[in-house]
Amino acid sequence: MKRFTCQSCGQLLFFENTRCDQCHVPLGFMPESACLTALTPVAGNLFRAVDCDTGDEPRAFCTNHIYDVCNWLAPPLQGNGAFCFACQFNRVIPNLNIPGNMERWHKLEIAKHRLFYTILRLKLPVKNRRQDPQEGLAFDFLDDSPQGSLPIMTGHSNGVITIATKEADDAYRERMRVEMGEYYRTLLGHFRHEIGHYYWNVLIRDGGRLEACRAVFGDDRMDYQTALQNHYARVAPGNWREHYVSLYAMSHPWEDFAETWAHYFHIVSTLETALSYDMTIGPKVDGQAILTHKNDPYLHMPFDEIIEAWLPLTYAVNSLNRSMGLTDFYPFVLTAGVRTKLRFIHDVVRQVQQAA
Incomplete structure (x- = not known):
């Protein structure tokens, strides 16, 4: 994420701000x-x-701005009632008649908008459900049924990403993190993982890269449900970290790809933030940091430069967290x-950028 400042008064801003705290x-x-x-x-x-270098046309806020869940501007010349780039992909929003769902939707949109920031910055192709009715991207934010049916599970199917609304509850998400033996479970992490499945379809399956991907991640043709059952039934080998970024990545090549994709998003997004705030933890030549905001x-x-910057940054911030008694x-x-x-x-991402 970039470092943002108010063009009116110079105050530092956060990505989600709707009004400058200093000059209003x-x-x-x-x-x-x-x-x-x-x-x-x-x-x-x-x-x-x-x-802002975007032309001089007057713009209206996204229609979801009235709910305080979006601060993006709709495309020019569309006027009131139009959705912004990020909100056009919403298919189902949480039921706002359920107590607490307004706050949950707010948290979901914060994560989703940060996801789309990364998609835009990486110049990745993305189509909505109108552009591609069969496999276009759409988001369903779903609540569990009160009738006691099967609980909603977060997942991806043919472009539709379902996010269980309950994942926006910190207590529930932490309980699931512990029960599932996960090191990390966040709303943004869910979005980045599930979009990895979407891009496996777009860039790997439909992008002519299947065999190259299988050579790295394994054969995705193995039965998915059987692979999941076997994964949860076995004890992980002690050396699993040599090849997988997480335990869940071991379950199936699709999940391995999605987990790795999510971590690539974690890395480039956080690294941009660090560099934009002039954090240059890493190798130096003649007293000057190799990595700069440029x-x-x-x-x-x-x-290689991304990794050289990322590893010392994580050591430093992990140490800072431990100094505060945090994980x-x-x-x-x-x-x-x-x-x-x-x-x-x-x-793959660089190839897509070069072809755009």
């Missing part, structure tokens, strides 16, 4: 330029960016086997 100017996010900008009212509900992990940094910021080990898989994903 309204703020909106321009997805096409990844710019959080101060806004000047024009007429009615239309605004113009104070200083290096863009989304578009330009070579894979590790990044409780994973990127062994040579895992880095090979991350490199494959990095190479």
